[in-house]
Each structure stands twice: as C-alpha cells, then as structure tokens.
Amino acid sequence: MIGGLFAGHDQSGGEIIEKDGRKYKLFYGMSSDTAMNKHHGSVAEYRASEGKTITIPYRGDVNNTVQDILGGIRSACTYTGASKLKELSKRTTFIRVTQQTNDMYVPYEV
Structure with missing residues (x-):
C-alpha cells in the first residue's frame, strides 16, 4: 500500500x-x-x-521522498555488499514482520 x-x-x-x-x-x-x-x-x-x-x-514535491527511498536502497546495498539491486535478495535474509493494527496515521485522523 x-x-x-x-x-x-x-x-x-x-x-x-x-x-x-x-x-x-x-x-x-x-x-x-x-x-x-x-x-x-x-x-x-x-x-x-x-x-x-x-x-x-x-x-511538498514528491521528488524529495523518492530521493530518500533511493538513498535507503543504496545504503542497504552498501551494508550487504550488493553491487546491484538484483544481488540484494541473495546477500540478505528478509524477515516478514506483521502487525495487527496500523497506528501510523492515528494522530492525523479526521
């Protein structure tokens, strides 16, 4: 989402x-x-x-958020030693984390 x-x-x-x-x-x-x-x-x-x-x-402009996301991906590749995005999944173990409720937007409810 x-x-x-x-x-x-x-x-x-x-x-x-x-x-x-x-x-x-x-x-x-x-x-x-x-x-x-x-x-x-x-x-x-x-x-x-x-x-x-x-x-x-x-x-503001969405470009700043997209640049932050790309920076995070580049950082993850650096930490794991992946030289390409395709290598990231081979160099890490992804763990699915679930949550019963989404409290992210609670302070902003109308």
Whole structure:
C-alpha cells in the first residue's frame, strides 16, 4: 500500500487544508466513505466502506521522498555488499514482520 507513502505531496490527490498556520492534505483510500461519496455519489447498499479519511502534513514535491527511498536502497546495498539491486535478495535474509493494527496515521485522523 504505497498510497500512504506518497500522500501529502504536491503530485498526490486531495485538498490542501490549513489549520493553525500549517498545511495538510486530505488522504483517503478508494474504498472509504469519502471516495465513494465523491466518485459515485454515495455508498451502495451492498457495499461496506473501508478505510479512514485523515489529514496528512503537507510534504511538498514528491521528488524529495523518492530521493530518500533511493538513498535507503543504496545504503542497504552498501551494508550487504550488493553491487546491484538484483544481488540484494541473495546477500540478505528478509524477515516478514506483521502487525495487527496500523497506528501510523492515528494522530492525523479526521
């Protein structure tokens, strides 16, 4: 779910809102009440809405975030001795970590 990673940037959808002198953008998934009301007029009786509508701090141009991600990947390759991205999976052991709840956006709930 990469939408949350890119939320709040100039290139992402959502309205810019100003609160207490700070800028925010609305962020919602396409199965949320907000999306269904905006794009389909309402939530169909046979559907259940999923997700939340939250405000995300405004983050400017997405290029800075992409550069941070690429820097992290380059750093991981350096730590593992991988000279190419293709080698990264051969030089590491990836461990899947799961979480029952997603608390990442709790402070920003609308």
